[in-house]
Amino acid sequence: MRGSNLSALLKESWTLVEERQDRLALHFYARLFLSHPPLRDMFPVQMDAQRARLLGAIVDAIQNFDDVERVDGYLRALGRDHRKFDVRPEHYALVKDALVDALREHAGEHWSLVYEQAWNDAYDLIASKMIAGGEADDDQPPFWYAEVLTHERRGPDVAVLTCRPLQPLTFRAGQYLSVECRYQPRLWRTYSMANAPREDGTIEFHVRAVRGGLVSGALVRRVGVGDLLKLAAPMGSMTLDPKSHRDIVCVTGGTGLAPVKALIDELSRYNRTRFVHLFRGARTRDDFYDRGNVDELVRRYPWLNLVRTVSDDPDFPDAAHGYVADVVAEHGPWDDHDVFVSGPPPMVKSTLTALSGLRIPNSRIKYDAFA
Numbered sequence: 412m413r414g415s416n417l418s419a420l421l422k423e424s425w426t427l428v429e430e431r432q433d434r435l436a437l438h439f440y441a442r443l444f445l446s447h448p449p450l451r452d453m454f455p456v457q458m459d460a461q462r463a464r465l466l467g468a469i470v471d472a473i474q475n476f477d478d479v480e481r482v483d484g485y486l487r488a489l490g491r492d493h494r495k496f497d498v499r500p501e502h503y504a505l506v507k508d509a510l511v512d513a514l515r516e517h518a519g520e521h522w523s524l525v526y527e528q529a530w531n532d533a534y535d536l537i538a539s540k541m542i543a544g545g546e547a548d549d550d551q552p553p554f555w556y557a558e559v560l561t562h563e564r565r566g567p568d569v570a571v572l573t574c575r576p577l578q579p580l581t582f583r584a585g586q587y588l589s590v591e592c593r594y595q596p597r598l599w600r601t602y603s604m605a606n607a608p609r610e611d612g613t614i615e616f617h618v619r620a621v622r623g624g625l626v627s628g629a630l631v632r633r634v635g636v637g638d639l640l641k642l643a644a645p646m647g648s649m650t651l652d653p654k655s656h657r658d659i660v661c662v663t664g665g666t667g668l669a670p671v672k673a674l675i676d677e678l679s680r681y682n683r684t685r686f687v688h689l690f691r692g693a694r695t696r697d698d699f700y701d702r703g704n705v706d707e708l709v710r711r712y713p714w715l716n717l718v719r720t721v722s723d724d725p726d727f728p729d730a731a732h733g734y735v736a737d738v739v740a741e742h743g744p745w746d747d748h749d750v751f752v753s754g755p756p757p758m759v760k761s762t763l764t765a766l767s768g769l770r771i772p773n774s775r776i777k778y779d780a781f782a
């Protein structure tokens with residue numbers, strides 16, 4: 412089946428079940444766990460609040476099938492990442508069967524064999540990329556234990572943790588990986604490394620405890636020195652292009668600073684020519700955690716320029732006022748720069764919208780939304 416035709420069939424058939432997602436999810440998980448009960452142990456103990464996490468992710472991947480070749484690298488990395496759950500190649504067919512069974516059951520009379528074939532084909536292609544990614548990583552551990560060496564609170568809701576994996580873990584500055592801690596077993600969340608790879612193997616994370624956040628709350632308030640974390644395989648492509656000589660613009664909100672700090676760390680090892688404009692957006696001055704360390708970087712590196720922006724603190728003298736997206740756009744044009752954007756999804760989205768008017772080629776904009 413041709414790609415565009417397949418995409419159209421996937422979208423069309425999804426409308427048959429879109430409004431019954433809760434029941435679809437119940438059916439999917441029940442069928443999956445009945446077909447192979449040991450799979451239940453891979454999933455969080457308490458599944459009510461996030462019943463549809465895996466199902467939602469698969470449906471998202473299939474509904475964005477148009478982009479499947481563009482996200483080839485991501486799917487391979489996701490397959491590597493899934494080794495942390497002990498996912499094996501034979502599990503993919505069990506998930507597909509549960510998915511197609513749930514769709515068939517809840518789509519009603521308009522469901523057809525053509526739709527069923529479309530879901531099978533799309534799933535198989537995506538799964539084949541994930542399986543290949545997992546297999547290519549066979550010589551690596553499925554996850555790494557890492558000992559927490561330091562844990563410092565840098566503000567009421569932010570902690571900076573340093574840990575050391577017990578086995579070598581290779582990553583690139585700007586990447587992220589998923590983390591599990593003993594206080595929230597089987598709940599994995601992604602965090603960006605805040606440093607470039609070091610000789611001693613240590614890794615720094617910046618974690619903000621979000622309201623009601625299970626893993627971020629545990630990492631900020633419960634985890635301490637000596638605890639062991641589990642880390643999964645690194646992912647993400649917000650990395651420096653080693654061939655580029657262009658100047659750089661980095662736009663960050665909240666702990667979106669972390670991957671950008673890693674990029675600055677990497678540049679500090681060889682950069683003599685590339686100028687880096689760092690925009691740090693926040694609501695108020697109190698949101699600028701780690702301010703002293705960032706100021707120290709600006710003092711140390713003549714090629715680093717910092718602009719703080721606040722949207723909700725009119726008396727703060729040390730910043731530009733307004734949303735970071737607007738301030739960045741006002742400081743442009745940036746059409747001959749490499750651009751990196753990271754932080755909360757609304758901030759990333761508004762920055763990308765603001766940048767879209769500045770004629771920067773898409774290939775030069777890299778971003779991670781912390782959702």
Ligand SMILES: Cc1cc2nc3c(=O)[nH]c(=O)nc-3n(C[C@H](O)[C@H](O)[C@H](O)COP(=O)(O)OP(=O)(O)OC[C@H]3O[C@@H](n4cnc5c(N)ncnc54)[C@H](O)[C@@H]3O)c2cc1C
Nearest residue numbers: 600601602603617618619621623624625626627666781782
């Ligand atoms: C590529 C990537 C890199 C990331 N890097 C970092 C990082 O370096 N540092 C960091 O602190 N976080 C980072 N995150 C966010 C992190 O993965 C978690 O989403 C976040 O810590 C919340 O997880 P939780 O288990 O505490 O919240 P959950 O228990 O999953 O959710 C609790 C509540 O918080 C809301 N919520 C979930 N995530 C967020 C969020 N990011 N902001 C605000 N509300 C949220 C949920 O909607 C829910 O209502 C990153 C995310 C991605 C996708």
Ligand code: HEM
Nearest residue numbers: 453454455461464465468469472496498502503506537538
């Ligand atoms: C096409 C195939 C698949 C895709 C695209 C996919 C994608 C994803 C993604 C993106 C997540 C993260 C969701 C999040 O945390 O927000 C996830 C979680 C997960 N996946 Fe997969 N996955 C696939 C197949 C599988 C298979 C075969 C298994 C094994 C049975 C599996 C087990 C899990 C588990 C246990 C989680 C965590 C669920 C949770 O925390 O609630 N996945 N998957």
